Every structure is written in C-alpha cells, then in structure tokens.
Amino acid sequence: MRDAARTPWVEARVWDLPTRAVHWLIAVLVPFSWWSAHSDHLPWHRLSGYTILGLLIFRLFWGVWGSPTARFSNFLRGPAAVRAYLAGRAGPVIGHNPLGGWSIAAMLAMLAAQLSLGLFSVDEDGLEAGPLARLVSFDTGRAIAKIHHLGFWVLLSLIGLHLAAIAFHALRRRDLVTPMITGRAVVAPGGQPPLFVPRWRVLPAAVAAGAIAWFIAHGLRV
C-alpha cells in the first residue's frame, strides 16, 4: 500500500516578488478604477489607469526578461498542450498550467485594450478626458468612452473566470492563493524548481516602464 504522506512533495519558490507585486497591485487597482469612475472621481480614475499602465508595461517586460514562471514563452502553450492538460495527460506544472496561461494572456490583453480606450475617452460634458483625447473629436471620444465602459464587463468576465478557476482548484484541495502571496508552493516531485532571475533586473524594467507610462499619461509630450 502506498503511503501518501511519504510521497516526496517538495516546497518550491514558484512566483518571484515582482510578479506577485504586479498581480496584487492590479487586483487592487482594477476595482478602484471601477469605483472611481462610477463615483465621478475622474482625477483618481486617471491616476489609477496610469499606474496600471506602468504595471502592465512592466509585466510585459517581465514576461520576456523575468523569472521563468513569469515568462510568456514558458506559459503560452499550443493547443496540443492545452488539450493534454484538459485530458489530464499533462505532467506536473510549476507556474501557470497551459489553460491558465491563456487566461492570464486574455486578462492582460483586455487590460491593455481598456487602458488604450481610456486614453482617448471623453466624458459627456467634454470636461474630463484621457491624455490622448486631444487627438480625436468629441463624438469619437464619446464613442470610445462607451466602448471603454462596455469593455469593463468583458474584463470583469475574464476576472470572473480567473476566480472560478481558483475556486475549482480550491475544491480539489489545490491552494493557488497562498503561493501568490508567499511565492512558495508545494509542488509535485519531478518538476524542476525554477531559478529566479537576479533582483537587480527589476530596476531597469521598472524605470523603463514608468518612463513610458509617464510619457503616455502626459499625452505623448515631455
């Protein structure tokens, strides 16, 4: 008889600090963005959007230059890998599973779409506007604002799927939340624990992302 307690599951570092920090900041700022728009606090809404913009740009950098579990090349897998995962034929995964990886990509893409639309949005009175709204007419800016509004529900649906997946795994006694807080997870044996990239890489990536976000927030003017 197999003794489950003896199975050599190991604790491994799964998510590096930058990946976790970006995740939780976005998790806080997306609801804040919704609230600040809903309650007519447009200056806060813009500031929240610019911050998310910087975080998203950083995350894109980190997706090619960050630790293995943060890299797009590691978690964006082809349809065969997704099918194998869904059929339960995939081996143990450290980081995003093949299906979850696409969920992350969809949320990041929708966030990018929302940010882009917000930059050109104009409010009903022509008083509040995104930093690039000067490049479009009032009517175009209003139309973009309406799409921006609808886009939130698309983003919310994707977040709903994300939370449903977390709940699904929780029911199967797989905790995905704690690893996103501590960075550590108990993983099946056999997987190669990822080596994190050196911390100093955060600095150039953050400075570049911040500078680009600042430039966009200032309407592409220095």
Next chain:
Amino acid sequence: MSSRHRKWIVGAALVLCAGAAVGADLTGAEAAKARIAHMKALGGAAKALGDQLKSGAPDPAVVKAEAAKIDAAAKALPTWFPAGSGPSSGAKTHALPLIWSDPSGFAAKQRALALAAGKLDAAASAGDMATIGPAMQAVGGACKGCHETYKAKERS
C-alpha cells in the same frame, strides 16, 4: 345649427389645427434632437478649450473662439427646453421630466451656467490665461451641477 354646418366647422377647425402644427417651430421630438445637437456642440467646445489649456501652450485665438461659443450656448440654453421636448416626446433624451415640473430650480441652474460662461468669455477675451483655468472649472461645475439633478445618468 344644422348638422351640415357643424361638419363644415369641424372640418375647418381640423384644417386650422393641421396648419398650426405644420407652422409650429418644432415638434417635441425635433426640439429634443436639436437640443442634443446643441449640447454636443457645447461639449465639443468644452473639449477643444480643455485640449488647449492642457497643451501647456494654449493658442489665445482658439481659446477666445471656443470660450465665445460656450458663452453663446450658455445664453441660448434656456430656449433649448420647450415644453413637450422631454422623454414623453418619444425622442431618446436624457432630459428628466423634473426640468418642466421644477422650472424655478432649473432656471437657477441655467443662470449659474450663464454667469460662469460670461466670466470665462471675459477672461478669454482679455487673454488672461491665469484665470481661464479656474473659470473653465466653474463652467464645468455648472454643467455637472445641473446634470446631476436634471439629467438621467448616461450608461458611460
């Protein structure tokens, strides 16, 4: 009066009514549509002025022209809400019936806008760039001050 006479009178009255309707300025729905077009133009002027102020190097000529448009619109605004041009007209309007059931409250909001727009126009005409920003904010406050009570919230 014979029934024949009565028919003539009714017929003549109907013709007169029809003529009056055709000759009237606008139907309620047309007035609502015209108002929406006016409001869009006003929003466009506010945006154009805002774009100038945010540019860091506003063009005084553009600022002056847009401020004049806002002032003219603010002064004309009381004529944009004829009776019957509310939601009951069938037009897709965000104007709330309260506009017509609370005329004095609505008029106070219109006066607040006209006052703010007058100050904006004066600042723009004088080329006083330092006071245009606050003057524009006051106009925006007047827009919002009225919309929050008398306009149905837009879905975005």
